[in-house]
Amino acid sequence: MRLAYWMYEGTAHHGVGRIANSMRNVHAVFHAPQGDDYVNAIFAMLERSPNFPAMTTSVVSGTDLARGTIRLPDTLKQVEERVHPDLIIVVASCSTILLQENLEIAAQHAGLQCEVMVYDANPYRMQEIVAAESLFTDLVKRFAKPQPRTERPTVNILGPASLGFHARHDLISLRRMLKTLGVEINVVAPWGASIADLRRLPAAWLTIAPYRELGLRAATYLEEQFGVPALLDAPIGVQPTLRWIERLRELLAQAGADIPMPPLTAFSLDGLSAPSAVPWLARTADMDSFSGKPAFVFGDATHVVGVTRFLHDELGMPIAGAGTYVKHQADWVREQLAGYVDEVLVTDEFQTVAARIAALRPELVCGTQMERHTSRRYDLNCMVISPPTHIENHLLAYRPFLGFDGADVIADEVYTTCTLGMEKHLIDLFGDAGLELPEKAKNGSAQAVEPAPAAVTVESPKPEQEPAVATVAVSGPTPAVAAPPAPAAPVDPVWAADAEAMLKKVPFFVRGRVRGNVERYARQHGHAVITAQVLLAAKEELGA
Amino acid sequence: MRLAYWMYEGTAHHGVGRIANSMRNVHAVFHAPQGDDYVNAIFAMLERSPNFPAMTTSVVSGTDLARGTIRLPDTLKQVEERVHPDLIIVVASCSTILLQENLEIAAQHAGLQCEVMVYDANPYRMQEIVAAESLFTDLVKRFAKPQPRTERPTVNILGPASLGFHARHDLISLRRMLKTLGVEINVVAPWGASIADLRRLPAAWLTIAPYRELGLRAATYLEEQFGVPALLDAPIGVQPTLRWIERLRELLAQAGADIPMPPLTAFSLDGLSAPSAVPWLARTADMDSFSGKPAFVFGDATHVVGVTRFLHDELGMPIAGAGTYVKHQADWVREQLAGYVDEVLVTDEFQTVAARIAALRPELVCGTQMERHTSRRYDLNCMVISPPTHIENHLLAYRPFLGFDGADVIADEVYTTCTLGMEKHLIDLFGDAGLELPEKAKNGSAQAVEPAPAAVTVESPKPEQEPAVATVAVSGPTPAVAAPPAPAAPVDPVWAADAEAMLKKVPFFVRGRVRGNVERYARQHGHAVITAQVLLAAKEELGA
Amino acid sequence: MHKASTIREDGLYHSFCGLVSVGWLYQKIKDSFFLILGTHTCAHLLQNTLGVMIFARPRFAVSLLEESDLSSSQPDISAQIEEIKREHHPSVIFLLSSCTPEVMKVEFEGLAASVSTPEVPVLFVPASGLDYTFSQSEDSVLQALIPFCPPAPPEDKRVVFLGSVNDAIADDFSLEAARLGIPVAGFLPASHFHELPPIGPGTIVAPLQPYLHKTATQLRNERGCTILSSLFPLGPDGTRRFWEDLAAHFDIKVDLSDREAAAWERIKRHTDLLRGKKIFFASDTLMELPLARFLKACGAEVVECSTPYINRRFHAAELAALEGVRLVEQANFHRQLQTIAETKPDLIISNIITTNPLVGQGTVAKWGTEYCFLPIHGWAGVNALVTSFTRALERHAKLDPLGSDPIWLTGIMPGAPGGVISLQS
Amino acid sequence: MHKASTIREDGLYHSFCGLVSVGWLYQKIKDSFFLILGTHTCAHLLQNTLGVMIFARPRFAVSLLEESDLSSSQPDISAQIEEIKREHHPSVIFLLSSCTPEVMKVEFEGLAASVSTPEVPVLFVPASGLDYTFSQSEDSVLQALIPFCPPAPPEDKRVVFLGSVNDAIADDFSLEAARLGIPVAGFLPASHFHELPPIGPGTIVAPLQPYLHKTATQLRNERGCTILSSLFPLGPDGTRRFWEDLAAHFDIKVDLSDREAAAWERIKRHTDLLRGKKIFFASDTLMELPLARFLKACGAEVVECSTPYINRRFHAAELAALEGVRLVEQANFHRQLQTIAETKPDLIISNIITTNPLVGQGTVAKWGTEYCFLPIHGWAGVNALVTSFTRALERHAKLDPLGSDPIWLTGIMPGAPGGVISLQS
Known part of the structure; x- marks a missing residue:
């Protein structure tokens, strides 16, 4: 037993849900307490899913346990009736697995038309990544059938999945490169694949599996079992992408297909330009400051290796350290990062990572959502390069990590994440004279230093007490709300101590606005002093 | 005369430079004091230009004035010798124009092979936008020649220019849509156009000129003079893009070309998806909070109109206000934003805009670089939607504002800019209990509340004085620098008042790191008290 | 009182685990720590549901049951309790149950008692996802706090507001009560463990939140206090009824019809x-x-x-x-x-x-x-x-x-509706 | 002293305007305001060269000459001076010249005098881009400050460091001087207008920056002080020479060869x-x-x-x-x-x-x-x-x-080198 705060990986049943939700007509059923239903929310929220995630919790309640009720057959029937899946994957939870029920028999009792697979994912022995990878491999082994190759050269893409990190954009980037090369796609899986698609996997000439976390084992199986060669590199960065394209062409050439190399400009979005601006950016003068900014990189295996090498090789940044939470890939990460870092931090405890970051104080942290928060705490620049992610990382516009397009995206993130530091550096050479943030305005000689338009009354009676911003907020030339005409001689209301104390409890980022609104209210109602009662009345009237 | 702090528009000679630097084999020569050479830096820095910007300052010094020397003919000769342009545009500066010299005659004295055009841009009557638009229109009038239409339907794209706002990405977006429609491009100008390209402009079937600031007058001229119809709308947002495509097809149909409409998915980056995710995003639950977030929009005419309508029509956000600094387009902006805002703020004084923002306290400010700083001051969320820009707005990855792709980009910006507010909102409902930023840690009961690993010595002798972060920084399990073994009984050094005062002068964002380094230094050297002298010695040794 | 007719179904709906209420309770009770005896699942739940509020120093954690822990009938959490005390210095630790230890039949009352000290009480809170949903477990937390509310003498006739609200709202209610002449004893929960209000036979407990019936019942049974039966103070109608009914308990007759109408x-x-x-x-x-x-x-x-x-x-x-x-x-x-x-x-x-x-x-x-x-x-x-x-x-x-056209959902996520074009070409 | 041979060319190189030094001077002298009498060009220059440091309340601005102002031989800036005083409350205003008013032959000394008051002096600073480049105009600013340095009596034998450095560096120099036994009178410029150091015949002026020869010359001529002639304190070699030469002026013999070697x-x-x-x-x-x-x-x-x-x-x-x-x-x-x-x-x-x-x-x-x-x-x-x-x-x-292959420059900006593919298809 240990004290755990946050986890890098989800649970095994979350991993199962990711595979089911990636595929067409596949559904997961969790034999679990209602509390375990939360995984649904992750899909519905982060992926903003417009249909119900392909997973259902067959609720086990305390009463059910007491009475020996098992609802699983009923739930399976409801699911078949409602979504007509080709396959249902049944999985127990960390609590119900202890009951040692025979779910195979329970599932058989449902008497379904569709296939049912009881997946034995022991949540004490595997987490999200292994559960998803093993399930996906099992599915490929179960369904892939021997068959002739496609007539023209085609490739499989294995790995993109629901809640994968920038997975959809990576897939678009891979598709764009393959299209430029004139190579067609046989099957993408698990993203969007049906059981029938899995059957067709051995028809491809090559399998692309860029992620160490998902698709790797299935690609290896296809190679061993069916002789479909596997390209397992991740094209992260410009040079790795060039090498990846070369390797792809080599493997296809070995398979008998001659894929001519188009001009590099053909890979760009307009077909007329350099496919990435990173090689030039790295050489420009404003990237000079990056050569002194050490970076610390932590995350899953694929992205830590790709991003560390990118920062070092393509942007010329020093690497302060790197690490991964994917323990079963630790050896691979060490091998890949030999020469980049002396030691690879391998841990799934975020506090250990936080302590390392605190000790290193790098200029740039590349990490997960957890490192984002650690960095915020230590006022360090941070960009998210790996799951687990925050909803801010689930965006609409094209932001791949793979391919030439991905190199531009990563470089932009590095640049914008670090720029503030550079900006501050210049500012702070001479102290904070130029940096007049509201907090600062309270100290020192803050009175009436506002370059406000002439209409503003600057004869504020209490310049020493009030931050200048509040004065402006209520005296700008065009108030937001058309207020009734103020009394002839407006007095600036004074805040009583109790009201001030109350106001402090208002979240700071709206406090200024509330202050302004309340003062306007007080003026309109002829209150010279804003007491707690006046504030309360104002809040009541203004609704805030 | 008035007091001016920052300007929204550049000078007339900057506008001339933008046209020259956009085109091939066109060069601008500024007859100006050396101080006016700064415009070169804007191109070299913001656009990270890999060759020398296409403009040269023919220096006028105080001595030259005293002696009556005019170096212009010499400079013109040097320029012709060095860059062999097809056309040199000569322009005076705000100071040299007062000398009332005859630059035509001076230019003739140079006896050049190439064409020379003395452009009479009075810097007291025009600024960047009018100077660039007028010059470009003059060039089109001067060079465009009557000629037969291209065999297949083609279009011109007028407007993209050096230092245009996301101009390259907008051009890619337009190209992608035209390619999807199967419409070819005749000429893009001024971006990448030669004089010969300008000659070919009348061969197109249609001219696209999406910006009110540049290309509009030239497009209108081509319509009036050569009968090439002009499409002057800016496809900003999903619905305007759909209408823009319809209008494009109508105009080409009127010209006799039937352009079939492909399925909408053909416009997506992978050809298989919705061309934009904005319509769905706008309907999702996490966008619900945006319905209460009023936005204020300020910038050039094109982007203010496009973004205001996008926020209102496609994201469902309330509009607190809008305005533009492009005074000659104010009527157009008012007409376009009728029903969106009661009043359009028209000003080129940033303080007036700042005062309006301070009065409105919107949840989102969409503006220029200046509004970004105003917003930082008032702790408001801000995104940059218009020039003038900061180098942070000059990025590599595909970030158009036009077209379906642009809609995704703008929506992402809105979402990520505002999200922090939402996040803070939830956090702050119960005060700052969860928000443990370093500043906070200094107040209240901050001692030893760090979830640091067990290896950390928590028996720090002065928990009340030191922020917890500093303790961790020096006591993490794996120090960044392999330090020589510390003395047997390490004591935490104490800071003397003078050293503390000195430390405060170190920029705050590196202060923690310096503190840690100096303390390590003090321990290694057996100093129990860090005096100013020790700090100095440490800085000397550590180089920071 | 009127009996509304209700329908009860089989509960196969979507919901969150009761552990989620930790998300606001740890912020409300500022010197508290919430320890869940549970599994990776509990930690993953908290991470994702409280994702928007993650900070590097949360005052809640999971005492993580790993495979080797499943064999012992009664786990030993003393090491984790010590770690929490050392690093967070809480005034009170809530020990929350979860599904797995409930299935393991861990005896929680005894477990809590074994690590509780007078200085830092460790209080058992039933909260497992087998039995509790969402806000429900606030009820369990407040029940656990009852013994720490000082007894009030019968003549102490004051109101205690029940349910966690933020400080700004609490100020509103204190001030409004003062305005109406209603004496206030405090809030349950308070912002700090040692600020719990006295409760006795004279106390009027006024529930602010509708999910606290267990706490209300226990208070009535154990302390003999009166539970305000009214509408909850939400909306002009509810707020008026709430204050008028509460005032009546103090023999204060107020007519808030004008305020309601104005609202x-x-x-x-x-x-x-x-x-x-x-x-x-x-x-x-x-x-x-x-x-x-x-x-x-x-x-x-x-x-x-x-x-x-x-x-x-x-x-x-x-x-x-x-x-x-x-x-x-x-x-x-x-x-x-x-x-x-x-x-x-x-x-x-x-x-x-x-x-x-x-x-x-x-x-x-x-x-x-x-x-x-x-x-x-x-x-x-x-x-x-x-x-x-x-x-x-x-x-x-x-x-x-x-x-709303389905075309705008095409291919943009793996869960896009069936029948539209998928990312398979 | 040795005469190095130098070559002088025609000056057709790229450079910035002298006004740029406002960027650090307004931050160094914290109660100052810098007013440029100039045009839109000056404002645009400042905006772009100081772009990384823009804040909503800069303490510098342009008194903007518009077309109608060109006809008057001597502009009236009193309204702008009042506006600055009202909004920024500076202790001193520097009035900087620029190209256009120099061409107009504005009489700046008189203009500054006409708006200067004993409370808030307005000091003329020649800085136009016709004559000054980049850091050069710091020299003009410091010259303008000389009259406000109090006179020091001949027996006041202390050092004044010349040139704007940030507070941290200033501390370094003060402490180093103390360590060597060199008495310090202060810095020119100081962080505030009223903190200017006393300068007299006993003063040793030690230049920290290499672009201040006008100020040094004027100080020697007007105050009779001694200008340290040494290397500038940059690098181990320069720093050692600087301190050893400076110490020698105080009859202190120090050998810093070990420190230099260690550096x-x-x-x-x-x-x-x-x-x-x-x-x-x-x-x-x-x-x-x-x-x-x-x-x-x-x-x-x-x-x-x-x-x-x-x-x-x-x-x-x-x-x-x-x-x-x-x-x-x-x-x-x-x-x-x-x-x-x-x-x-x-x-x-x-x-x-x-x-x-x-x-x-x-x-x-x-x-x-x-x-x-x-x-x-x-x-x-x-x-x-x-x-x-x-x-x-x-x-x-x-x-x-x-x-380095030119392919990576293709089409990514309008100024991409000739000969590579442009965005024209």
Whole structure:
């Protein structure tokens, strides 16, 4: 037993849900307490899913346990009736697995038309990544059938999945490169694949599996079992992408297909330009400051290796350290990062990572959502390069990590994440004279230093007490709300101590606005002093 | 005369430079004091230009004035010798124009092979936008020649220019849509156009000129003079893009070309998806909070109109206000934003805009670089939607504002800019209990509340004085620098008042790191008290 | 008292685990620590549901049961308790149960007692996802605090407000009580463990939140105090009834009809919009009853109000006010979808899990979860309350209907509706 | 003293306007305001060159000459002065000239006097881009401050450090002086207008920055003080010479050879890298001489050191140390490009305008401008100084040479080199 705060990986049943939700007509059923239903929310929220995630919790309640009720057959029937899946994957939870029920028999009792697979994912022995990878491999082994190759050269893409990190954009980037090369796609899986698609996997000439976390084992199986060669590199960065394209062409050439190399400009979005601006950016003068900014990189295996090498090789940044939470890939990460870092931090405890970051104080942290928060705490620049992610990382516009397009995206993130530091550096050479943030305005000689338009009354009676911003907020030339005409001689209301104390409890980022609104209210109602009662009345009237 | 702090528009000679630097084999020569050479830096820095910007300052010094020397003919000769342009545009500066010299005659004295055009841009009557638009229109009038239409339907794209706002990405977006429609491009100008390209402009079937600031007058001229119809709308947002495509097809149909409409998915980056995710995003639950977030929009005419309508029509956000600094387009902006805002703020004084923002306290400010700083001051969320820009707005990855792709980009910006507010909102409902930023840690009961690993010595002798972060920084399990073994009984050094005062002068964002380094230094050297002298010695040794 | 008729179904609906309430309770009780004895699942749940509030130093954690721990009948958490004390210095530690140790039949009372000290009590809180949903476990936490409320003598006739609200709202209620002449003993929970209010036979306990019936019952039974039976202070109608009924316990007669009328008048634009709208509650926060009652008072038609549990005594006044509304406990989600298809509500207040998919089906839906985080109580909360409903309606009305075309869902996520083009070429 | 041979060319190089020094001076002198009488061009210049430091409340502005103002021979700036006083409450206002009013022959001394008051002096600072480049106008600003330095009696034998450095560096110098037993009278400029140091015949003025010869000369002429003639305190060599020479003025004999040696030893990895490297100075900050001298001491080969102006007296010690180096004043940029092509330097310290294009031509170039912003003075600055050079070299060496292929410049900006594919299809 240990004290755990946050986890890098989800649970095994979350991993199962990711595979089911990636595929067409596949559904997961969790034999679990209602509390375990939360995984649904992750899909519905982060992926903003417009249909119900392909997973259902067959609720086990305390009463059910007491009475020996098992609802699983009923739930399976409801699911078949409602979504007509080709396959249902049944999985127990960390609590119900202890009951040692025979779910195979329970599932058989449902008497379904569709296939049912009881997946034995022991949540004490595997987490999200292994559960998803093993399930996906099992599915490929179960369904892939021997068959002739496609007539023209085609490739499989294995790995993109629901809640994968920038997975959809990576897939678009891979598709764009393959299209430029004139190579067609046989099957993408698990993203969007049906059981029938899995059957067709051995028809491809090559399998692309860029992620160490998902698709790797299935690609290896296809190679061993069916002789479909596997390209397992991740094209992260410009040079790795060039090498990846070369390797792809080599493997296809070995398979008998001659894929001519188009001009590099053909890979760009307009077909007329350099496919990435990173090689030039790295050489420009404003990237000079990056050569002194050490970076610390932590995350899953694929992205830590790709991003560390990118920062070092393509942007010329020093690497302060790197690490991964994917323990079963630790050896691979060490091998890949030999020469980049002396030691690879391998841990799934975020506090250990936080302590390392605190000790290193790098200029740039590349990490997960957890490192984002650690960095915020230590006022360090941070960009998210790996799951687990925050909803801010689930965006609409094209932001791949793979391919030439991905190199531009990563470089932009590095640049914008670090720029503030550079900006501050210049500012702070001479102290904070130029940096007049509201907090600062309270100290020192803050009175009436506002370059406000002439209409503003600057004869504020209490310049020493009030931050200048509040004065402006209520005296700008065009108030937001058309207020009734103020009394002839407006007095600036004074805040009583109790009201001030109350106001402090208002979240700071709206406090200024509330202050302004309340003062306007007080003026309109002829209150010279804003007491707690006046504030309360104002809040009541203004609704805030 | 008035007091001016920052300007929204550049000078007339900057506008001339933008046209020259956009085109091939066109060069601008500024007859100006050396101080006016700064415009070169804007191109070299913001656009990270890999060759020398296409403009040269023919220096006028105080001595030259005293002696009556005019170096212009010499400079013109040097320029012709060095860059062999097809056309040199000569322009005076705000100071040299007062000398009332005859630059035509001076230019003739140079006896050049190439064409020379003395452009009479009075810097007291025009600024960047009018100077660039007028010059470009003059060039089109001067060079465009009557000629037969291209065999297949083609279009011109007028407007993209050096230092245009996301101009390259907008051009890619337009190209992608035209390619999807199967419409070819005749000429893009001024971006990448030669004089010969300008000659070919009348061969197109249609001219696209999406910006009110540049290309509009030239497009209108081509319509009036050569009968090439002009499409002057800016496809900003999903619905305007759909209408823009319809209008494009109508105009080409009127010209006799039937352009079939492909399925909408053909416009997506992978050809298989919705061309934009904005319509769905706008309907999702996490966008619900945006319905209460009023936005204020300020910038050039094109982007203010496009973004205001996008926020209102496609994201469902309330509009607190809008305005533009492009005074000659104010009527157009008012007409376009009728029903969106009661009043359009028209000003080129940033303080007036700042005062309006301070009065409105919107949840989102969409503006220029200046509004970004105003917003930082008032702790408001801000995104940059218009020039003038900061180098942070000059990025590599595909970030158009036009077209379906642009809609995704703008929506992402809105979402990520505002999200922090939402996040803070939830956090702050119960005060700052969860928000443990370093500043906070200094107040209240901050001692030893760090979830640091067990290896950390928590028996720090002065928990009340030191922020917890500093303790961790020096006591993490794996120090960044392999330090020589510390003395047997390490004591935490104490800071003397003078050293503390000195430390405060170190920029705050590196202060923690310096503190840690100096303390390590003090321990290694057996100093129990860090005096100013020790700090100095440490800085000397550590180089920071 | 009137008995509203309710329907009870089989509970196959979507919901969160009761552990989620840790998310606000650890912030409310500032010197507390919440320790869940549980598994990776519990930690993953907290991480994802409290994701927006993650900070590097949360005051809650999971004492993580790993495979080797499953064999021992009674786990030993003393090492983790020591770690917590050393690093967080809490005044009180809440020990929350979860599914796995409940299945293992861990004896929690004894476990808590074994690590509890007078200086830092460790209090058992039943909260497992086998039995508790969402806000429910706040009830368990407050129950655990009861022994630490000092006894009040019978002559101490003051009000204790029950339920966690933020400091700003608490100030509102204290001030409003003072204005009406009602003496205040405090809040349960208070912001700090040692500030718990005295409670005795003279105390009037005024519930602010509708999910605390166990605590209310235990207080009545153990301390002999009086539980205010009124509407919850949400909306002009609820707030007026709440204060008038509370004042009556202190023999103060107040007529707040003018204030109520003024409050309604201020939100008239919004109630005009809500009038006649069909609203469907399918959320799981246990705040459904007072919210539905408020909407009914606004003139909306509540076509169904589903809620996890109803307590006929604790919710009596709300139930009376909801007469005629279809009330469902432990709803079946499949059946709810059918009802939604039949009744075509204008607005669905739903679980955070189902909101986006409901929108994807063409309805207007919003997160019910928000009501646990919005400042909607009392007079000051009226505007936030009403606009939370009308904003969603107004926003969707504003959006171009074109966007509802399924083409705009094509291929943009793996869960895009069947029948449209997938990312397979 | 040795006379280094220098070449003077026609000045057709790229540079910034002298107004740029406002960027650091307004931050250094915290109660100042800088008013430029100028045009839109001046405002645009400041905006773009100080872009990284823009804040909503800069303490500098342009009194904007518009078309209607061109006819009057002497403009009236009293309204703007009042506005500045009202809104910024400065202790001193610097009135800077610019090209247009110089062409208009505005009489600035009189203009400044007409709005100056004893409470808030308005000081004329010649700074126009017709005559001044980059850091040069700090010299004008400090000249304007001289009358406000109190007179010091002849027996007041202390040092005044000359040139704006940030507070941290100033502390370093004060403490170092104390350590050596050198009494300090203060800094010119000080952080506040009213803190200017007393200067008299006993004062030793020690220049920290190499672009202040006018101020030094005027101080010597008007106050009879002594100007330290030494190296500038940059690098181990310069810093040692600076302190030893300064101490000698106070009859203190110190031998800093050990400290210098230790400083060199600490940066050995960097000097090893610089040894034999060909360096070309084409920058315009007027810091070129001491920087080139430091690099020469590091063992680098300075193939050319161009700088806007050289003052043989003020720069005497540096010039002596630079013997054998090709020194160019007022360089012609076209000729510089040819020399660069011929000499193939390993590193070019260039103007901010030309750096990226020079890199685009395949050289390694870095911004000279940075040296106005880096903390490179004194012992504490040695590391920042040397790494500023080696970082650029090491970074470029680290980058894959593949990226130098012109294909990676194709079409990504309008100014992409000719001969590669443009965005025209």
